[in-house]
Amino acid sequence: MSPAGALASIDALVAALAQEGYLAERRLATAVFLALRLERPLLLEGAPGVGKTELAKALARVMQRQMLRLQCYDGMEQREALYEWNHAAQLLHLRAMPSPTENATDTAAATPNLEQAVYQDRFLIRRPLLQALDMPAPGAVLLIDEVDRADEPFEAFLLEYLGEYQISIPEWGTVKATVTPITILTSNRTRDLHDAVKRRCLFHWMDYPDQARELAIVRAQVPQASEALALQVAEFVAKVRSAAFASHFERLPGIAESVEWARALVMLQAQNLDAPCVVDTAGVLFKQQDDVLTLQSHLDALLA
Template sequence: MSQIPADIDATERLLAQAGYVADRPLATVLFLALKLGRPLFLEGEAGVGKTEIAKVLAAALGRKLIRLQCYEGLDVSAAVYEWNYAGQMMEIRLSEAAGETDKGRLTSDVFSERHLVKRPLVQALEPDPAGPPVLLIDELDRTDEAFEAFLLEILSDYQVTIPEFGTIKAEHPPIVILTSNRTREIHDALKRRCLYHWVDYPNAERELAILRAKAPRAPAALSAEIVAFVQAIRKEDLFKVPGVAETLDWASALVELDAVALDPHLVSDTLGVLLKYQDDIQKMQGSKAKDVLDRVRAEARG
């Protein structure tokens, strides 16, 4: 288990050692979240590396990563806890067979910890020998406002109240990272409990550093062309521009094809790795891919 970094520079180094190339503002807000014990709320387009921050942080600190993947209709039974009903019924039948008549004791046995199925939010409040875990609440914007309201108790007091069981409170609060792709606005009451950072697309220099760290097999010249091409098409009028995740996928695909440089035919044939909507692919195929490639090469020369 690693200690919490002592300053911003140490935070940058910690992330870099785990393969994440962070800019200074991100390293700063992450350091403050760790030092102040505050949740960190990350917003940004899909594929820019928000989820990866939590994964890398857990690995770098030697902490358990507990991930709650949000979706429409997410409820308490999937996120917090539920009871093992089969086990409870077995407990009741065994007690009846043994002639147990103390209903208070039976209720205590039925709603004991051994029948409690702990979901991610409860798991994150439990002590761990390696230190408080990293709790990733991923894509919060996919849930509804009722679930947001439920999170307020957890983010304020790091505790969960289970009516039949009692209150479970963290002895040492987990490191909490929430992400959102901003498909809807998150309520101010939840945002106020967090530090905030917008994770943007990286500039060319940082994206190239990310590509070299994550796809070291790609030739240097090819990596530079990939980044320049992706940076260029992010300025095009596309329904969904590629994120860093797509850049890395494309680089890996081109390496598997033994590519050493981009050409219009290769770009057109592999656009399905980089772009995820048919309208965008059609827009960028053929002469458009050649025009963009010619432009980025001219800029590189001049």
């Protein structure tokens, strides 16, 4: 499907994403559709492994755009996200320039404008945000991944980009988007984002999928799994998440874990989920020993 075709309606977008292996529920597709049509950044919040990053990747394929990814972390600085000047090259360039005394006849001409000499395009190192603005048609998909991991001051660097799709570089001027980049921010909500960031974005909370969607995802991604096994995986994981004791788990399994679990079970040639099989493979679903123990203590209820 062409990018224009994918944007014809929400249903068309759902179908185009599905063609790329991403099964989106309608509310998510609506949020994406509106973000694209209104040219607004989209902030996706949700638990780990519910498909936030994967959505940006699938969307880039649907829109036939290059994806640029900014992986955020604590202590990240503007120069890693926006741009920086290549100081070493600037210095070398300055050193190589003729000194004014070498040409005593025309001192004014021999004293070049140093600023012009050092703030040239070739000394500007473009980082993902600036690369996204500069990307020629059809433009970029910019994924600002796990923005909650960066510290609060970093969010201030994003505001101009998110609000106006431009970046002001004091020594250079303002760079405006050639084609509006499709911009997706993701957050695991380890902390609340600043209102100023949220105001500039559309927002969608990504929940765990319902059992039918999870089954469809597992079947699509692990075609070697029998329908019966895939169904048992989807049922089991849905039960884990909705159980009365679900809050005893520190971290619930995401879609990524369900898919991985189905793959593991196929590898072990398991035909059916039984207690020994679940216990032996618990480390695919849970990554904390306390959670594995909680699982074991409720196994009967989950397998009933």
